[in-house]
Amino acid sequence: MKSASEPRLTTDFFDRSVHAVARELIGCGLFFDGCGGTIVETESYERDDPACHAYVGLTERTRVLFGPPGRAYVYLSYGIHSLLNFVAEPEGDAAAVLIRAIEPIAGLERMRARRGKKHSDLDLCSGPGKLTEALGIGLAQNDTDLGRDPFQLFAPAGEPPPVVVGPRIGITKAVDRPWRFCAAGSPFVSRPRPQVPTA
DNA sequence: CCTGCGATTTGCT
DNA sequence: GCAAATCGCAGGC
Numbered sequence A: 001m002k003s004a005s006e007p008r009l010t011t012d013f014f015d016r017s018v019h020a021v022a023r024e025l026i027g028c029g030l031f032f033d034g035c036g037g038t039i040v041e042t043e044s045y046e047r048d049d050p051a052c053h054a055y056v057g058l059t060e061r062t063r064v065l066f067g068p069p070g071r072a073y074v075y076l077s078y079g080i081h082s083l084l085n086f087v088a089e090p091e092g093d094a095a096a097v098l099i100r101a102i103e104p105i106a107g108l109e110r111m112r113a114r115r116g117k118k119h120s121d122l123d124l125c126s127g128p129g130k131l132t133e134a135l136g137i138g139l140a141q142n143d144t145d146l147g148r149d150p151f152q153l154f155a156p157a158g159e160p161p162p163v164v165v166g167p168r169i170g171i172t173k174a175v176d177r178p179w180r181f182c183a184a185g186s187p188f189v190s191r192p193r194p195q196v197p198t199a
Numbered sequence B: 001c002c003t004g005c006g007a008t009t010t011g012c013t
Numbered sequence C: 001g002c003a004a005a006t007c008g009c010a011g012g013c
Helices: A018-025 A108-115 A128-135
Strands: A029-032 A035-046 A072-077 A081-087 A095-106 A151-154 A163-166 A180-183
Touching: A018 A035, A018 A095, A018 A180, A029 A095, A035 A128, A072 A128, A081 A128, A095 A108, A095 A128, A095 A180, A108 A128
Parallel strands: none
Antiparallel strands: A029 A035, A029 A151, A035 A095, A035 A180, A072 A081, A081 A095, A163 A180
């Protein structure tokens, strides 16, 4: 896969169904301060969705989700991990895409240093907590604009890859909805791997 | 290969 | 007060 020379994603890309956005983000480039790679795994969360933070309505925390599309929603999970989401749908409609895994392409050395220990490329960004740690993304990026530096988001360099879907990971509510999207056959997605047809 | 568990902070009940 | 959109390690098979 190639990196970053295709058109940058604009607000329009996020101003529509969160599920379409999540699916079409597969194959797009995500870079933060020069580190990043190709998105290979996402999940969508919509407002009338018990697993979505916005399900409880408008609070201080969910204010970003109800805001304009094309911004970052970052929150702390299990008191340890910052999880990166892209806000979608028109302002007033709360929805977001959780970025779960990327195939690392740029800034490998800096990412490995931030992650500590020794990690292969396969383990560097294969999970929502891993990739934020590798890219250096934290709560400071909450409610910031994805269309401006240090974020760089690009459309797929060529044909977007085939996508497989499955149930979302790590939630306890609405576990049956098929809103997890992965690049078919990619070894860079988190576990459990989606079951992909061999032919 | 798999299962279980602790770390650690926040937001809402 | 407690559950949480996770991770890495230990130990068993």
